[in-house]
Amino acid sequence: MRLYEFEGKELFAKFRIPIPKSRIAGSVDEVFSHVQEWGIPVALKSQVLTGGRGKAGGIKLAEGANEARTVASDLFNLTIKGFPVERLLIEPKLDIKQEFYIGVTIDRAKYKLVIIASGEGGVDIEKTAEENPEKIIRKEIGIDEELYGFEAMGIAKKIGIPSDLLKTGGAIIVKLYNLFKKYDAKLVEINPLVLTSDGKLIAADARVSLDDDAVFRHADLKEMGIEARHEEGEMTEREKQAQEWGIPYLDLGGNIGMFPGGAGFGIMGNDFIHYYGGEPANFMDSGGGPSPERIAKMLVLLDENPNVKVIFGARFGGISRCDDFAKGVIMFLREHGLSKPLVMRMTGNVWQEGVRLFEEAKAESPELFEHIETHGIETPIEQISMRAVELAKQAEGGN
Amino acid sequence: MAILVTKDSKVMVQGITGGAGKFHTERMIGYGTNVIGGVTPGKGGQTVAERPVFDTVEECVLATGADVSVIFLPARFVKEAAIEAIRAGIKFLVVIPEHIPIHDMLWVRKEAVAHGATVIGGNTAGVITPGEANLGIMPDIAFTPGRVGTVSRSGSITYYVADTLTQSGYGETTCVGLGGDPVLGSTFAEILMEFEEDEATKAVVMCGEIGGVYEEIATDVIPKMTTPVLAMIGGVFAPEGKRMGHAGAIVEGKMGTAKEKLAMLADAGAHPCKTFKAIPETLAKLGV
Numbered sequence: 001m002r003l004y005e006f007e008g009k010e011l012f013a014k015f016r017i018p019i020p021k022s023r024i025a026g027s028v029d030e031v032f033s034h035v036q037e038w039g040i041p042v043a044l045k046s047q048v049l050t051g052g053r054g055k056a057g058g059i060k061l062a063e064g065a066n067e068a069r070t071v072a073s074d075l076f077n078l079t080i081k082g083f084p085v086e087r088l089l090i091e092p093k094l095d096i097k098q099e100f101y102i103g104v105t106i107d108r109a110k111y112k113l114v115i116i117a118s119g120e121g122g123v124d125i126e127k128t129a130e131e132n133p134e135k136i137i138r139k140e141i142g143i144d145e146e147l148y149g150f151e152a153m154g155i156a157k158k159i160g161i162p163s164d165l166l167k168t169g170g171a172i173i174v175k176l177y178n179l180f181k182k183y184d185a186k187l188v189e190i191n192p193l194v195l196t197s198d199g200k201l202i203a204a205d206a207r208v209s210l211d212d213d214a215v216f217r218h219a220d221l222k223e224m225g226i227e228a229r230h231e232e233g234e235m236t237e238r239e240k241q242a243q244e245w246g247i248p249y250l251d252l253g254g255n256i257g258m259f260p261g262g263a264g265f266g267i268m269g270n271d272f273i274h275y276y277g278g279e280p281a282n283f284m285d286s287g288g289g290p291s292p293e294r295i296a297k298m299l300v301l302l303d304e305n306p307n308v309k310v311i312f313g314a315r316f317g318g319i320s321r322c323d324d325f326a327k328g329v330i331m332f333l334r335e336h337g338l339s340k341p342l343v344m345r346m347t348g349n350v351w352q353e354g355v356r357l358f359e360e361a362k363a364e365s366p367e368l369f370e371h372i373e374t375h376g377i378e379t380p381i382e383q384i385s386m387r388a389v390e391l392a393k394q395a396e397g398g399n
Numbered sequence: 400m401a402i403l404v405t406k407d408s409k410v411m412v413q414g415i416t417g418g419a420g421k422f423h424t425e426r427m428i429g430y431g432t433n434v435i436g437g438v439t440p441g442k443g444g445q446t447v448a449e450r451p452v453f454d455t456v457e458e459c460v461l462a463t464g465a466d467v468s469v470i471f472l473p474a475r476f477v478k479e480a481a482i483e484a485i486r487a488g489i490k491f492l493v494v495i496p497e498h499i500p501i502h503d504m505l506w507v508r509k510e511a512v513a514h515g516a517t518v519i520g521g522n523t524a525g526v527i528t529p530g531e532a533n534l535g536i537m538p539d540i541a542f543t544p545g546r547v548g549t550v551s552r553s554g555s556i557t558y559y560v561a562d563t564l565t566q567s568g569y570g571e572t573t574c575v576g577l578g579g580d581p582v583l584g585s586t587f588a589e590i591l592m593e594f595e596e597d598e599a600t601k602a603v604v605m606c607g608e609i610g611g612v613y614e615e616i617a618t619d620v621i622p623k624m625t626t627p628v629l630a631m632i633g634g635v636f637a638p639e640g641k642r643m644g645h646a647g648a649i650v651e652g653k654m655g656t657a658k659e660k661l662a663m664l665a666d667a668g669a670h671p672c673k674t675f676k677a678i679p680e681t682l683a684k685l686g687v
Contacts, residue, residue: 143505214500264553268633319536348538
């Protein structure tokens, strides 16, 4: 879960990491009145949950309130990588002498936390790491280890923080590290950490990404107004609907509705469809052990999607049992009805019961199963994929 | 032979009295797995599937000699439960639940390394040595004893691969679900080396997906192996920057795209396979 810059800075303030004074504004008038009150040159910074906003023109300077009004009205019209600018952070324009980079993240291959620092902040740190790796300081620390002040000062010294500010710089690094651990972060960055002309170190930006799966133990975030959120840009209506139902779903643009089991075949099944000359309409993941209701909702999403010409179902029951799967499909057929062909394969845990449920329902109302082809373990999934592609082509040809 | 678990493993279940714990304990026993008991704090003295339930792992280990544990608990309790098991002497731990906090897994990994234990998962379907023991939630129908090992990030892919090996007559030595969470208890590299040391395993199929780093670091060990490695990576056509289900399957900038992973693995000497049916074809070419 990525935080807005202003939220990240609230966390910084909590840990006494120095930040500029600031105001948040949701309208041009608010910007005008804040800047007029301050009476100094300011930076207006778009608050969006994506990187590269500087390059996209999302950060602008203004000398006074009138200029701020004009600049703000431009910024409020911006959309950066799919994110509309709804709020601006107003800060005094900093008099920058030097910029540093400080970050903490996780090296998943080594199972270590990593502190990354550089004397060249304010730029694309990944680019620096690639082109001038010698300009990057990297220190690995175990999750059970403390970062001592002397170690942090050592890092500060290596990136060129002046001697009289080493203690302050070291303390900022320790605080950032402690914040990372306290809040179950995946990434925290100060880029840039600014050394001002009057000799102060100040965090000019804040990037904080927290682990969604650990937010439950940080109730204070909610008190600060930081709610769990979706990280992607603009969502389609169907993606929003799926999110409301708690189903991971993406619209993709093809015509084969993907109705898989877990994410694993959800991802690879899409590749199969491509290999056999088709285009998936979506990505979807049932999650582990979906209820019949959830299975039925997955089908509703696909049946109501006009781009979908055929639905490709695959269920290899593990923790997701075939009986629950069959119940979900039958529930969908009875309550909603199927308007396009469905070709599917079902096997795995409790498959016999799944087959029995289908046969029972079919005997009762054969018309519901008119457009359905069901297969079991005897038919390879590749063959089902090819059949789905074939049916999709027929459907398009028929239009 | 096999890796990690055999018919002689003494298996306990943490969370044995819960819905999923109970259901899958019965299934595991039905498969022939040597399940000797389980733990649910506060429910010591009860029985599940005629197996004793203990309050603590320590008691369970003392009473039964358990050396393997399968965890069926909500994600937030996994850190405590796993460390409890490791400190009580459990050497092999299978973590079924998904969405375990990343920092928790770092603690679990540290503890496992310090005590010489192996942790699989989280978000794994489990580990199965066909004909001997089934740990977790994998459907029996896909598996049969044989000579190829598998290791996969995803449960469903494990089932499809095993089913393919079963249908084509190769069968499996052991199938390992590495797990779909972003930080995992074990890496592809570590499991591949386990297979390398197993004489019965004549080839290994590894299945990864977009996102994460574990496929990349497998390239450190593949060149050292004499056992051939076949590689499948899901997500070749995945849209960039989109999150696709598994918490781990996020394309992180330039890192972790399926195409790059496949290319790196092929460079390291692995044999890429696009579809499941390419697996027996490749094995036949290799003379396995």
